[in-house]
Amino acid sequence: xxxxxxxxxxxxxxALVADDQVDLDVRQGEIHALVGxxxxxxxxxxxxxxxxxxxxxxxxxxxGQEMDITSPHVAxxxxxxxxxxxxxxxxxxxxxxxxxxxxxxxxxxLLDKARxxxxxRELSQRYGLRVDADAPVRDLSVGLRQRVEILxxxxxxxxxxxxDEPTAVLTPQETDELFRILxxxxxxxxxxxxxxxxxxxxxxxxxxxxxxxxxxxxxxxxTADTNERDLARMMIGRDHIPVVHKExxxxxxxVLEVRNLTALxxxxxxxxxxxxLDVSSGEILGIAGVEGNGQTELVxxxxxxxxxxxxxxxxxxxxxxxxxxxxVRDNGLAYVPEDRIKHGTAPAASIRDxxxxxxxxxxxxxxxxxxxxxxxxxxxxxxxxxYDIRTRDIKLPVSSLSGGNxxxxxxxxxxxxxxxxxVVAQPTRGxxxxxxxxxxxxxxxxxxxxxxxxLVSAELSxxxxxxxxxxxxxxxxxxxxxxxxxxxxxxxxxxMLGIKRAGEAA
Amino acid sequence: MExxxxxxxxxxxxxxxxxxxxxxxxxxxxxxxLALLIGMGIILYTQENPFxxxxxxxxxxxxxxxxxxxxxxxxxxxxxxxxATLVSFRANVFNxxxxxxxxxxxxxxxxxxxTFSGLPAVVLVPFxxxxxALAGMIWSGIAGWMRAYLGATELVSTLMMSxxxxxxxxxxxxxxxxxxxxxxxxxLIPLKAQFPTIGNELLHWGIIVxxxxxxxxxxxxxxxPLGYEIRMVGANPSFALFGGVxxxxxxxxxxxxxxxxxxxxxxxxxxxxxxxxxxxxxxPQWGWTGVTVALLARLEPIGVVVAALLYALLEEGTQxxxxxxxxxxxxxxxxxxxxILFVTAQIAVAWLRRRRASATPAxxxx
Numbered sequence: 001x002x003x004x005x006x007x008x009x010x011x012x013x014x015a016l017v018a019d020d021q022v023d024l025d026v027r028q029g030e031i032h033a034l035v036g037x038x039x040x041x042x043x044x045x046x047x048x049x050x051x052x053x054x055x056x057x058x059x060x061x062x063x064g065q066e067m068d069i070t071s072p073h074v075a076x077x078x079x080x081x082x083x084x085x086x087x088x089x090x091x092x093x094x095x096x097x098x099x100x101x102x103x104x105x106x107x108x109x110l111l112d113k114a115r116x117x118x119x120x121r122e123l124s125q126r127y128g129l130r131v132d133a134d135a136p137v138r139d140l141s142v143g144l145r146q147r148v149e150i151l152x153x154x155x156x157x158x159x160x161x162x163x164d165e166p167t168a169v170l171t172p173q174e175t176d177e178l179f180r181i182l183x184x185x186x187x188x189x190x191x192x193x194x195x196x197x198x199x200x201x202x203x204x205x206x207x208x209x210x211x212x213x214x215x216x217x218x219x220x221x222x223t224a225d226t227n228e229r230d231l232a233r234m235m236i237g238r239d240h241i242p243v244v245h246k247e248x249x250x251x252x253x254x255v256l257e258v259r260n261l262t263a264l265x266x267x268x269x270x271x272x273x274x275x276x277l278d279v280s281s282g283e284i285l286g287i288a289g290v291e292g293n294g295q296t297e298l299v300x301x302x303x304x305x306x307x308x309x310x311x312x313x314x315x316x317x318x319x320x321x322x323x324x325x326x327x328v329r330d331n332g333l334a335y336v337p338e339d340r341i342k343h344g345t346a347p348a349a350s351i352r353d354x355x356x357x358x359x360x361x362x363x364x365x366x367x368x369x370x371x372x373x374x375x376x377x378x379x380x381x382x383x384x385x386x387y388d389i390r391t392r393d394i395k396l397p398v399s400s401l402s403g404g405n406x407x408x409x410x411x412x413x414x415x416x417x418x419x420x421x422x423v424v425a426q427p428t429r430g431x432x433x434x435x436x437x438x439x440x441x442x443x444x445x446x447x448x449x450x451x452x453x454x455l456v457s458a459e460l461s462x463x464x465x466x467x468x469x470x471x472x473x474x475x476x477x478x479x480x481x482x483x484x485x486x487x488x489x490x491x492x493x494x495x496m497l498g499i500k501r502a503g504e505a506a
Numbered sequence: 507m508e509x510x511x512x513x514x515x516x517x518x519x520x521x522x523x524x525x526x527x528x529x530x531x532x533x534x535x536x537x538x539x540l541a542l543l544i545g546m547g548i549i550l551y552t553q554e555n556p557f558x559x560x561x562x563x564x565x566x567x568x569x570x571x572x573x574x575x576x577x578x579x580x581x582x583x584x585x586x587x588x589x590a591t592l593v594s595f596r597a598n599v600f601n602x603x604x605x606x607x608x609x610x611x612x613x614x615x616x617x618x619x620x621t622f623s624g625l626p627a628v629v630l631v632p633f634x635x636x637x638x639a640l641a642g643m644i645w646s647g648i649a650g651w652m653r654a655y656l657g658a659t660e661l662v663s664t665l666m667m668s669x670x671x672x673x674x675x676x677x678x679x680x681x682x683x684x685x686x687x688x689x690x691x692x693x694l695i696p697l698k699a700q701f702p703t704i705g706n707e708l709l710h711w712g713i714i715v716x717x718x719x720x721x722x723x724x725x726x727x728x729x730x731p732l733g734y735e736i737r738m739v740g741a742n743p744s745f746a747l748f749g750g751v752x753x754x755x756x757x758x759x760x761x762x763x764x765x766x767x768x769x770x771x772x773x774x775x776x777x778x779x780x781x782x783x784x785x786x787x788x789x790p791q792w793g794w795t796g797v798t799v800a801l802l803a804r805l806e807p808i809g810v811v812v813a814a815l816l817y818a819l820l821e822e823g824t825q826x827x828x829x830x831x832x833x834x835x836x837x838x839x840x841x842x843x844x845x846i847l848f849v850t851a852q853i854a855v856a857w858l859r860r861r862r863a864s865a866t867p868a869x870x871x872x
Contacts, residue, residue: 305748326750335748343748346741357738357749361731371729 001064003028003191004049004160009058011044018044020215021058026160031182031192033202033223036212036235037404037432042195043085045212046162049193050082051075081153082162085169085430087145091138095131095148096120099155123151128184141292143174150181160191167201168430171290171458179205197235197432199228211235232433244440247448249468251280253316255452256302256421261311261321263301271297273476274311277454279421284443284453286467286484288460290496294476295456296338299425302454303335304328315421329358334419336410338426338456340403344410347399351391352380354398355413387412388438404435411442422446425456440466460489460496474498534802534813538820541844545837552833559833563823566830573822575709580818581811582778583608583771585716587796588803588810589723590642590767594660595805596727597736597760598743599653603664604768605793606671607645611638611769612776613675616783617685619695619776627698634699635715635773642769643762645671650761654754660761668793676785691784701778712778716814719767724807726763736760768793801849817842 004026011019019041026032034042047053049060051069060067062078069075075082089098096116105115120133129147137145146166153161163182167175182192182205194206202209203223211218211234218234258277265271272294279285289295300306302313304325313321315331323331337343345354356376361368365376380394389408391401398406407427414422424443428436443466447453457463463470467484472495479501482492494500542560549556567573587604594601615638622630649667652658678685679692687693701710727733735756738746747753771792776783799817803809824838 303748324750324752325748326752329750337748342742343744346738346745349738349741353734353738353741356734357745357751360734366731369730371731371734373729 002026003063004193005061005064006045006049007059007061009045009048009055009060011041011048011053011055017215019048019055022212022215022217024210024217025220026191026193027208028191029186029189030207031186031194031205033206033209034193034195034212035197035199035202035209035231036218037197037434040212040235040432041215042212043164046082046164046193046195049075050080050162076156076158079157079159080162081156081158081160083146083149083153083164083166085164087149089137089145089148092136094134094136095140095151096133098137098148099123099152101152103156119155120151123154127151127154127181127188129181141174142169143171143177146170146174146178147181159189160193161185162193162195164195165197165430166194167196167198172460173290175201199231199235202231203228235433244437244444244465246444246466249283249447251283251468252450253281255279255281255316256454257312257314257317258298258302259312259314261298261301261313262309263297263306264309265297271476272301272308272311275473275476275478277471277478279452279454281420281450281452282447283468284447284455284466286463286470287454287456287473288463288470288492288496289473290458293473293496295473296425297476298473299335299338299423299456302328302423303333329417332420334414334417334422336407336414336422336424336427338429340406340410345398345406348397350395351384351389351398351401351409352376352394354409355380355383355394357413358417383412383416387415387442404431404438407431407435407439411439415442415446419451421452421454423454423456426458427455428457428459428462460492463492464489472496474501529806531808531812533804534809534816537802537848538816538845541841541848544844545841548837548840549833552837554831554833559827559831559837562827562830563838564819566826567819567822571705572707573826575705575707576822577815577818578713579708579710579779580821581814582713582716583775583790583792584795584799584814584817585810586719586767586771586774587792588799588814589716589719589796589807590764590771591797591800592803592805592807592810593723593726593736593767594760594764595800596740597756598740599650599757599760600661601646601649601664601761601764602661602797603646603649603668603671603793604764604771604796605788605791606668607642607765607768608772608775608793609675609787610645610671611642611772612780612787613678613685613692613772613783614638614641614769615773615776616692616695619699620685620693623696623699630699631777634777635770638769638773638776639766640769642767642772643765646761646765646768647758650758650764653761654757672788675783676788679783679785685783687782689784690786692782694782695776699777700781701774708779710778712774715770715774719770720807720811723767727807732756732759768796771796798846798849802845 002025006022006024009019009022022041022045024045036042044053048055049069051072051074060069067078090101099120100116105112105119117133120131124131129151131144131147131151137148140148150161166178170178186192196202206223208220208222209226209231210220211231213235256277256279258275261272261275262270263272275294275298287295297306301308304323304327308321311321312319315333318331320328320331341347356365359365360371365379366372377394384391384394387408389412390405398409401409427439427443431439443453455463455466464484469481470484470487470492471478471481472492474496475498480495546556546560549559567577587608590604591601615634618634618637619630622633625633645667649660649663652663653660677683679690680686681690685692701712703710727737735746735751738751739753739756743753775792780787795817799810799813802813820838820842824835827833828835
């Protein structure tokens with residue numbers, strides 16, 4: 001008998017049917033991938049299993065027993081653990097303190113730190129997840145924080161582990177390490193449910209895969225009996241893995257010049273150590289690099305969110321370094337930020353208000369002193385239509401949109417500025433295939449319109465697919481610039497890892 | 507474990523005017539009704555008849571123009587201080603210093619009326635209201651500036667500056683002080699600086715001021731670029747910043763507007779009610795009540811009107827109840843205390859949420 005059986009699970013949020021009579025069977029000791037586009041209902045289904053949502057109807061069986069999972073506490077008590085996309089750790093506490101949080105061993109009413117440390121070491125050894133029990137979580141990399149989250153679940157006796165898009169935030173190396181850990185856990189008898197939409201990962205790690213589309217289950221199969229192409233077809237109901245069609249770039253005049261740019265990170269350590277870059281109109285310059293090599297800081301300096309300590313940035317020859325974000329924008333820069341929930345939108349505000357940002361005080365919406373609500377609505381509706389943002393009403397909060405539609409909204413707002421330079425960071429992170437394709441098409445169309453596009457992405461395949469030229473960042477510097485048509489992923493990898501750099505090797 | 511925002515019902519920020527107004531009106535009524543219900547239990551416990559008590563409290567004020575006009579009178583300062591609080595709170599700036607700003611505004615208005623009494627009424631009236639506004643604006647602006655450019659927590663600075671303001675104004679009118687007239691107050695302001703009364707009771711023409719203020723604040727929030735910036739800074743400051751909103755300037759602006767409205771409230775109370783500034787001005791605590799009113803109104807301008815009227819109704823009704831029944835008026839104090847309890851829970855939540863938002867550590871993949 002299957003360890004987990006979900007039967008006819010239905011969950012609605014108002015008019016939206018997130019899950020529609022979904023069945024799911026998961027066997028003990030397997031890695032079961034749950035794939036589907038954004039909004040397919042994967043995360044909702046897992047939140048129901050973890051007790052965060054109550055289903056409208058349907059039944060959950062655990063080891064054949066009908067269960068009523070009313071809260072995460074109940075789920076945890078039955079051995080279900082979940083690692084969320086957004087980590088739930090307290091940065092100022094140590095790894096050991098985070099792991100025992102909520103189940104603290106005490107001595108004389110106080111936290112027994114020695115016991116907490118011991119417990120952490122014991123778990124970390126038993127499962128082969130190396131962590132420093134005494135390190136404050138704020139000092140850990142994303143990959144390590146995720147490891148702490150997994151340990152937290154294991155410390156609570158999880159035998160079923162749900163991971164919600166665990167690789168979205170990881171570097172390729174961290175992903176490999178995670179997969180090694182997951183395989184080890186499964187060998188020890190753990191059951192793992194793995195939400196993703198990266199099909200390559202499904203093929204690499206999962207035993208079986210369930211595909212969902214628009215709130216319904218499409219099917220479950222052994223990964224050995226399927227392939228990426230078939231899975232993609234099931235996910236998007238289309239017949240091909242999307243590729244961006246683009247003509248050869250036709251670069252025009254120089255738009256962005258970055259010269260010897262330096263900046264510090266939050267801790268005051270040098271993050272940029274003399275960056276040089278050029279981007280011309282009508283081309284996409286991709287910045288490749290392992291995350292944490294200065295890409296984020298570069299984008300922040302360019303957009304006015306971080307002060308440079310030296311060097312120069314010019315847009316059409318005008319100095320824009322260390323101007324505030326408004327003045328940078330007035331000079332013709334638009335920006336699609338890495339984190340659309342934290343920086344790209346105000347999720348609680350309406351779609352209409354979100355689309356108004358950066359132009360609410362000018363035509364056609366209004367002027368310096370007044371905003372015209374009808375004109376604003378007309379403007380917002382027009383953008384919603386032109387950019388195919390799927391929503392019932394522009395007065396709904398942005399948080400009602402799926403990830404893909406949220407990103408369309410950000411793109412709509414930024415591209416409608418008719419920028420000279422578009423800075424885009426991780427434009428398709430967390431998006432499904434369909435949404436990714438539509439974002440890619442937009443970016444190429446923007447290039448063809450003559451905009452200079454600076455693309456930062458942790459996904460090398462995205463950089464390869466979109467860029468006309470590729471600059472590799474390593475250690476806060478640009479270590480090589482390549483013609484995208486003439487460079488291989490392997491070659492880029494050597495630069496990304498700092499093994500090669502321009503001027504040193506041929 | 508998932509974020510609270512995701513589980514909580516979303517607040518749509520752009521409904522039609524009518525729907526939004528209705529909703530804004532219903533919320534304060536609900537909270538007050540709950541508090542009254544508990545009060546009813548207490549009256550029962552004291553073996554009095556709660557229905558007769560509440561008939562006097564809630565219905566009698568509507569039964570004659572005189573009593574109803576008093577309800578309107580009591581609502582005047584509360585609408586103004588409620589709006590004052592609202593403007594800052596909408597930008598997530600927790601300016602709770604309206605009490606002190608109001609006191610300063612009142613003192614300066616009284617001073618202006620006495621000093622420039624030679625001016626004709628048409629000039630004098632707007633002039634001294636502007637003086638009161640200016641006083642409140644400067645006081646609130648100091649705290650706003652410290653928050654915007656130095657990062658000083660406004661929850662503390664506005665509270666502390668409020669006490670300082672009250673000490674200053676008290677000094678001015680305590681016997682021997684620079685503006686002291688007889689009995690711990692300034693002299694009476696000239697008749698031409700006073701708002702004439704409407705009807706036989708307390709209501710005066712100063713009621714025009716809060717009516718204009720509601721319209722102005724509504725238009726400010728929903729029809730002007732500054733209002734948009736205020737709402738977006740409140741909704742997500744880092745989004746506002748990245749979108750080019752000068753966040754510190756907006757925070758300063760909200761503080762100035764809060765101070766203006768609080769100062770005007772002080773001016774109106776001097777010109778329409780007390781006709782002097784007295785130490786007793788610190789007693790009714792219109793400023794503090796304004797915080798409750800704004801929260802009760804869920805920070806919507808139309809809601810402020812409803813919440814202020816409800817509060818005013820309790821004020822007038824309590825007196826009628828006391829005159830006509832044996833129920834102790836302190837019961838209504840309990841009801842008001844419950845209302846404050848219910849709504850201040852919201853402050854705590856909003857405050858904690860802001861702190862958490864600014865301390866959010868982990869990487870957020872969307």
